[in-house]
Amino acid sequence: MGMLDKKYHDSNIIIVGLESALNWARKNSLWYEQFGLACCAIEMMATAASRYDFDRFGIIPRSSPRQADVMIVAGTVTMKMASRIERLYEQMSEPRYVISMGSCSNCGGPYWEHGYHVLKGVDKVIPVDVYVPGCPPRPEALLEGFLKLQEKITGETIIFKKNEADKKPETA
Amino acid sequence: MKKPEEILEYLNQKFGEDQLTLERGDIGEPWILVPASMIRDLSKFLRDDSELRFDMLMCLSGLHYLKEEELGVVYHLHSTKLDHYVTLKVRVPVEEPEVPSVESIWKTADWHEREAWDMVGVVFDKHPNLKRILLPDDWIGHPLRKDYVQQEFYQGIPTGE
């Protein structure tokens, strides 16, 4: 299926070319923020290590939020840490994504019932793009989470700006 | 290598007969019940006496006894030189949970006591900076109390489901 006969309803070919190139670039160089919270951080490090190797996908750790595109929330977000996570998310420069890794950051996980100090799901403070289940998720599961995020990025268009409305954190 | 009973006798000679009692649950190891006011000089003696030399405070834990309305603090001591163990327990009523701090004797007690204050609410007087260590400073209540009710919101973030 050649470039020209891509059927997009109201965007013409020129935009499609540029848009797919931009999406391709954003998809293939997702730099994640080098910080981990708990056990999922160990599996994140194992994914960055030689056997599963994040670098094959062009994913490298960046220690400053300014240069990071993806924030992997790897571990339990506690009440004390919630405001820090929110601030870190705001410091990241704009085309930014969030991968919630592990049951704890998905919805409080093993600590949802009596964990008074645990935040029940990181999507209460920041909008989340991909939820990776597991406690801790295998490195391949995290890589699959990244592939899903890459799918989502290819679907984004610059015409209807990714409106912040639908990505607002849904307060419970 | 002294057994807890021998240690108790040795202490009784020093501190008078009626103060300390050796208690034993149905299972597990015995402990010496110590009145709160005495704990600091008893600990000083336990550490410095040549017979005992308890130089390591292994663990200090705070407890809440709901039925008896009391707060407990358990000290597990160990002597690396003479290799014997002792467990001290202090019980104070919930209304005035005052326990003298042993931080000056064993440095490790500093953080353990702050955690006991944070979790159970035992006030250790003459502790250098008795602040919350695990929970944020503006947290309400002491979570490990049996009758603890979790606050609904913390700085606007819902703590519930």
Next chain:
Amino acid sequence: MIEGFINNLPMITILVHAAIPLTIILVYALVAIWGERKIAGFIQDRLGPMRVGGWHGWAQSIADLLKLIQKEDILPKDASRFLFRFAPFMMFAASYAAFAVIPFSSSYIGSNINIGVFYLLAVTSVLTLSVIMAGWASNNKWSLLGGMRSAAQMVSYEVPTIATVLTVIVVSGSLNLMTVTEMQSGNDILGFLPNWFIFQNPFLIVAFIIFFISILAESHRVPFDLPESESELVAGYQTEYSGMRWAMFMLAEYADMLLLSLLGAVLFFGGWNSPFGEFMGGPAWGFFWFMLKGLLLVFVMMWIRWTLPRYRVDQLMHICWSILIPLSFINLVLVALWEVIFN
């Protein structure tokens, strides 16, 4: 042919002379960033970029560049606006301007001025300025620390660099890099060795070692990468930069690395002279040999980066002031003595 072209269209020639090193730097930067990640990968038994753009992820740097263009350009609230914006461009301008005097091949050199080395060292010292500017302007404690550290490091490592370059000038007698290279053509040392400076004089080998250590420090490479050491200062002076501004810093860093490696190639390894004398000696081959020697030095820098831990600031200063500088001055004297005795 080229001279005729130059005389009657001065504007165009300036643009051409500006464009050639720029393309070399840009192409080199993209390839070097991809190369560094591949070398890092293979050293660590993994593969490095694989999936971006087909065979062994050759398009990885292009994807990074295109993504960095789309990034939001954050200007911290009370950072000093002008200095914050200007720092990365000044840094790149400094190392880019120095490419003017590098003799790429026997027939091409930016400007054949006879104070080439002097100009090069003068211009590269502007780098220190831009790093301090970035560190102070971003109004972030981490970057301030990073800026101060890099100021101390770069200024103090200029001295051994200049001392070792001086030893070569003592041997070559001229500051013009083109003549320096021409003096190293032919190969009649011990019969087969090309008479590059490094073989002409045993003390020049010591000079090269000191030179290589100090250009490692000049271009913030491990074991001297204090200013942007991730594990201590979050990201050093680059902490507050994002998007293309940060990309400019990366470009400047790689350009500086290439510049100093090429300088090392010119001074010690005979620039564009081929190691086999006349066999592959033409101007085109000259460019190939020259870039090969430069990239070999760059490879050794990358190899060191993925092996060694990082020095502490005061150890770094100790090495520079109490080991490298005295050694390089003694070496200068010894080289001079050797020259007097033997030629």
Next chain:
Amino acid sequence: MLNTVKEGWTTFKSIFTGMGVTMRHLFGPSVTLQYPDEKMELPKGARAKLYVNIDDCIGCNLCARACPVNCIDIETVAATSDVDLGKTSTGNPKRFWLTRFNIDMAKCMYCDLCVYPCPTDCIYMVPEYEYSEFDRSGLVYHFSNLKPEMVAEVKEKAEKEAAEKKRQKEEMMRKKAEEKKRKELEKQKLEANKSIKEDDSSSKPENNDS
């Protein structure tokens, strides 16, 4: 002067040994498993995702009780006597309709505590780990295969059955109560005449207690 040279020499020697190690690894084989193309085959019993074979489930709720996180939510409706749900593969008779069997994989902590108590081994871990979602509600897995109208019909039949059984129980209760009353009456009568008999027997000595 001499020890700086010696110190310099040890520095260089250790740096070069280190670089030797990395050079060997540079040309060594890579240990990378290229994930999307080559996938590692998980060992048997790898704890990646919970699966319930709903036909074998007898609704005994043991797994829900064993779960420390309470992420298994089972709702069962007693099967009415006229319907026979048959047996599970392991021979246990099935007596409950399973109207709702949800496992919230976002909460689950993959601790395997629910797999052991299951009498019919119908809940176990499958080695399938690629199920990340865009939306968290996608992580709640519904294993019951009753369609909503089936669920409604079964529930309503169960209520009818329960109501009818309650009625029967009330009748039985009433009957039992009457019998008890009648028995008491007889007992009282018996005691009345027994006490009379005792008066005249007490004069004789007790000779029959062994």
Next chain:
Amino acid sequence: MVEILDNIDQREMVINMGPQHPSTHGVLRLELVLDGEIIKKVTPNIGYLHRCFEKYAEQMDDYSKVIPYTDRMDYVSAINQEHGYVLAMERLLEIDVPERVEYIRVIMAELQRIASHLLGIGAFGLDLGAFTPFLYCFTEREKILDIFERTTGARLLYNYMAVGGLMKDVHPEFKTDTADFLKTFRPKIKELNDLLSYNDIFIKRTANIGVLPKQVAINYGASGPVLRGSGVQWDLRKNDPYSIYEKFDFEIPVGMGEMGTLGDCWDRYIVRVREMEQSLRIIEQALDGLPEEGDVTEAVPKRIRPKNGSIYTRSESPRGELGYYIESNNSASPYRVKARAPSFVHLGMLPAISKGSLIADLVAIVGSIDIVLGEVDR
């Protein structure tokens, strides 16, 4: 001259080595009061990963449901956390465990110790800028995780031990896998030594830094590699033997101050490297002595309802002395479970060790005491 200095505003710079920092091994905030780069005062702020373990242990309605939560305390050495809890429960209930279970537990605990030390050493090298040893250590660690995954089914948090036995028996090829891991791992330690331990830059960065004298270590209740780094010959597997450790002969590596003063970062690091070799020796002896037959789940009680009483048991986790204080009150759910975490105690020592050092040294000290925040905050 003096009075001019007075009115100069000499405010030190207060920096937050905040919850998000590449070298704080997780969510730990260090408030540094800096004079230039020299640290005047460090106050560690913890609690960013407080996951209410003790409250959860009280809410569980069965003693064996607490075991998955003990895994999540020190998530880098999960087997040793379970081992500690299970030992405490068995002493409380006076259950004696079959021989085969004890051997399997020791082999798994020592394998987990090697994996945990590999991560500690790798992260320590990463903090000092050496990126490659971190990845070599992880490659070896993956092999251990494979062995664990084939037996228990999980990679990091196993929930493999039960009170009185194990959840299920080991994988058929458990012995052969472990045997050839031992063979391939020994040369790798030598390679690590060449690359990092005896690298002169590494020695310059770690010798004479963060010196912890013997008496201060004991007074602060230090244990494990941190205490042994200061020259104290103290290892619970030898001095207070639990399980079947007295059957194996192995030495306790102790810091000798080869590269600098006794008790500096380098000593603590080299103690961990040598401890890995000792663990290899223990695993070899345990593999030979592993009894073939014996059901691992025979001594697991159906219902656990201990009468009221309390027990304190300590075991040697890779980070130090891990203690469990369990109080039971004649019901199925524990009345109080207090975990004494070694990293919590070692982090308490940080202000005392790192006064007057530089930021780069503080990073080295935090790396050398090898803390895991899950265990610090519980």
